[in-house]
Amino acid sequence: MGKFEKRIWIALVLVALVSFGFSSRNFLGAYTAVVPNSGGNYIEGIIGQPRFINPLYATSSTDRALVNLIYAGLYKYDAEGKVEPDLAENFPEISDDRKVYTIKLRDAQWHNGLTVTSSDVVYTIRTLQNPEYNSPKRIDWLSTTVTAIDERTVQFTLSAPSGPFLNNLTLPIISETIWSKLSPEEFIQSQGNIQPIGNGPYQVNEVSQLTDGSVQSISLKAFNNFHTRPSYIKSVEIKFFDDAESLLKALHGNLISGFGFNQFENRVQVRQSAKGLTIHQIPLPQYQALFFNTTVRSLGEVRVRQALNTATDKSAILSEVFDNQGLLIESPILAQQVSNLPEPTSNTNLDEAKLLLEQAGWFYPEGGNVRQKGTQQLKYRLATNENWINLRAAEMIIEQWRELGVEVELISMPTRELNEQVIQPRAYDMLLFAHKLGADPDPFVFWHSSQTKAPGLNLSSYANNAVDALISEARATTDRTIRDEKYIQLHNIMKQDLPAIFLVQSVYTYAINDNIKGFSVSKMPDETVRFFNLRDWYLETKRVLQKN
Structure with missing residues (x-):
């Protein structure tokens, strides 16, 4: 093959390769779609210390935020702050007099592999109603009776019709098997309040504590048997700070991926133009x-x-x-x-x-x-x-x-x-x-x-x-x-x-890294429910064939 023919052959090969590249790109664009993929790690900074990662006692914003990652309730809030089913299969069947709510549970597991049952729901409500446990949630449930109809059916009876009652059912559920062994005194002092076994989208992997008992961080991993689907982000780490100044220092040092605040609780200033951050209000x-x-x-x-x-x-x-x-x-x-x-x-x-x-x-x-x-x-x-x-x-x-x-x-x-x-x-x-x-x-x-x-x-x-x-x-x-x-x-x-x-x-001003996608919350009943949506966040993507 002469030099001229060789040059023509090389030119044809290059044209073919370029043409194949364009064709492949067009094919990918026309027949495939970018979708979330599992993987990655999210690190959030929170001002304050965890004390009760327990639905019956969580009152601080720190505890309640962690409860919403580790536990699930019959219902949860969606991205617009509306109630939607979580452990429940569907919305409750409500009697004609609006006093009786009957709810079917979907198949769900605790982080230890046991099945979530109606007995867990009954135990949760009756325990917080018991004055010996001194739960701050007790007042919301004084006029409610709860009964297990069968293993997957639970019934709530109210003393009078209540428009707000459906919101009560977002209360996360605790395990009867784990907690019923404890007396009220042991209950409040249990290590399970810091290293809980829940039924939510994330489970505790590691708790890092200093010698004085204060918690530096809690590492969580996605629960693979979560009742809807596993979260896209495989691991979440929560780091705890004493004040806004130290939290912002960690942010600027790239030690955390996000944090949030409202001005009534923490006076923090973050500009919409902050580099590398998406600011949600x-x-x-x-x-x-x-x-x-x-x-x-x-x-x-x-x-x-x-x-x-x-x-x-x-x-x-x-x-x-x-x-x-x-x-x-x-x-x-x-x-x-x-x-x-x-x-x-x-x-x-x-x-x-x-x-x-x-x-x-x-x-x-x-x-x-x-x-x-x-x-x-x-x-x-x-x-x-x-x-x-x-x-x-x-x-x-x-x-x-x-x-x-x-x-x-x-x-x-x-x-x-x-x-x-x-x-x-x-x-x-x-x-x-x-x-x-x-x-x-x-x-x-x-x-x-x-x-x-x-x-x-x-x-x-x-x-x-x-x-x-x-x-x-x-x-x-x-x-x-x-x-x-x-x-x-x-x-x-x-x-x-x-x-x-x-x-x-x-x-609530929420600043998170630009790389995090899928955050879509527009309304919240309080700042701690931002994590209800975390199971939909993602850092990794992949291409899949589109269905016709």
Whole structure:
């Protein structure tokens, strides 16, 4: 073969190879798809120490987050914060009187290989109902009876219909075989509270502790026999930090892949432009409000409350105090929980506020700078805790109201003292504090007139017969459409009545490495349920043939 023929042959081979490459790429694009593959390791940083990785005792955000990785309940929350089946095969069969819930269990295993049965469900509920175990969840189950119909069928009987009850069924289940051997005293001291055997998507692999007993990290591995499918990410490591500063140092040193916070609990600043991170901001059913004690004579006047609300620049508080990590609200009814709620507006208008006070008979005395009516003056004491978010918001509001002719003295103290000395006896004119609602929008404990005394949390001592009726009607039905209608009516009443100035709804800021895919949570009943979705996250991918 001559040189010329050889060159032509080489050129033809190169053309063929290039053509094959393009054809292969076109084939891959047309007939295959990229899908998640198993593998990889995710490391999350959490501020705080685990103490009770046990569904019956977990109250801290650290414990509850770990419980949601290691345990499963009959139901869980999906990416939009709605309840969906987990250990249950389907949604419950509910009796005509809405009091009896019958649930079938799917085939599921504990991490030790035993089968999850209805006896485990019954044991979990009856144990937390037993006052000897002193579970903080007990109050949610006092009016419920639970029975095992057969090995895979469980039945709950309520004393009265309850709209929020389905949320109770997201409680993770513990194993009767493991825990029933322990007395109440042994139960709370068990090593199983730190090295649990659960039934969730991940199982404990290793717990790393220092000599003083503090936990440095917990290593988890995907549970291969999980009842839906194994998680894509094969291992998860949770590292524990004392404060935000040390956590951020670990992030910048690439020692963790992600972390989360909300401004009410940890003041952390992470910019959307942070390199290598995707920042998610997810609304939480938690809000900051300034509660008026409506038993105080002047604060019992609607126009005074309306004037104070109109003079409050909520947008400035959101920007300066929350670093825009929050949402403006107008009532205790939140858009993430109720459909078709009107968009909130922020209409700060000092002139309108002054006019409202004057219409109510509040004027400046000669030479004075505080409005009065007769012998009454617009002077108040505003109480809050020592949380920076609440303190700074209170200071801004006091400054804004000064121009209105209202004088306010700020009183702050540690949360425990505030609760015992001020909140429980309702010994305040105003209180700036946060309400944490939970998964269901039911505001009974916060706004029904029967809850004006401790331990009720109607912090405004607010009483309105129409509001009471709407709250009672909404919590007595499981019909979502009817409940939404009642809550929108409630929203409209409270927006006008203003027993409190509803300031900012909290968001959960979650920063995770760009390499992590599959995070799709848009709403959460609380920050700890972000891990319900972790079984769908992935780091690795593969190509598979597409089905026609």
